[in-house]
Amino acid sequence: MYLQFDPPIIAHRGASGYAPENTIVAFDKAKQLGINWVEFDVMLASCKTPFIFHDETLDRTTNLTGEIAPYDYSSLSKLDAGSWFNSIYKDVRIPAFKETMDWLCRVGMSANIEIKPLQGQDMETAEVIWQSAKDYIKPHHPTFLFSSFSIDSLRTLRTMTPDALIGLLIHDWMPDWKKICDDLSCVSVHLFDEIVTLDRATAIKSTGRKLLCYTVNDPDRAKELYSWGVDAVFSDFPDKILSSLS
DSSP states (O other), X not given: OOOOOSSSEEEETTTTTTSOTTSHHHHHHHHHTTOOEEEEEEEEOTTOOEEEOOOSBSTTTSSOOSBSTTOOHXXXXXXXXXXXXXXXXXXXXXXXXXXXXXXXXXXXXXXXXXXXXXXXXHHHHHHHHHHHHXXXXXXXXXXXXXXXXXXXXXXHHHHHOSSSEEEEEESSOOTTHHHHHHHHTOSXXXXXXXXXXXXXXXXXXXXXXXXXXXXXXXXXXXXXXHHTTOOEEEESSHXXXXXXXX
16 A cells, blocks of 8 residues: 655654643644644553553553553543643543554544554554454455564464554664664554664665654654655645645
């Protein structure tokens, strides 16, 4: 499947500069801003239900504190995941992966699904996410790109399917990135903004892969990255990047 980013912007955890991250509200805001791609994180609740969340603790984005690992999704779904951002979002909840995929297909929005395993759950998280996602991957549906920092998660996903679109996430430069990407048949490489250089961008693009960059909120930096061949940037304020393209 051909990967296309038009406009070349992916809303990071939704339009997370304007609404509570990793929620349907944030994804919907991105859609309203004219963005066709969102990125979000998926982990497993204690009951093994996949859900959308970034941190390993509840402190930053919910009304509870402590580790997230002990909670089942029934408990997580009742938490307030919006008031931390603004009181107008006090009824916003943590979405399940299935709920999110249903919404994406209904509105026609593509997604970068980051597999975010809790400690020791690299293989299991990838397995559950794929089993939950595979029926959504159809010709008339949006495009779904799977990424992770966990090589074990990506390897597990690849063993389950030859067809999934896989991207390698890199925060600290990995000299062996090409071998890893070749072994996993990665279609894209996702680099942390601070490690992107022209030489690295050129090397990645020379392999025929898409190059994505996170997290970019400065329009001038986005323009520079685009000039180096970056195919899309992840942004908390996707409209600001979009406006700079016109």
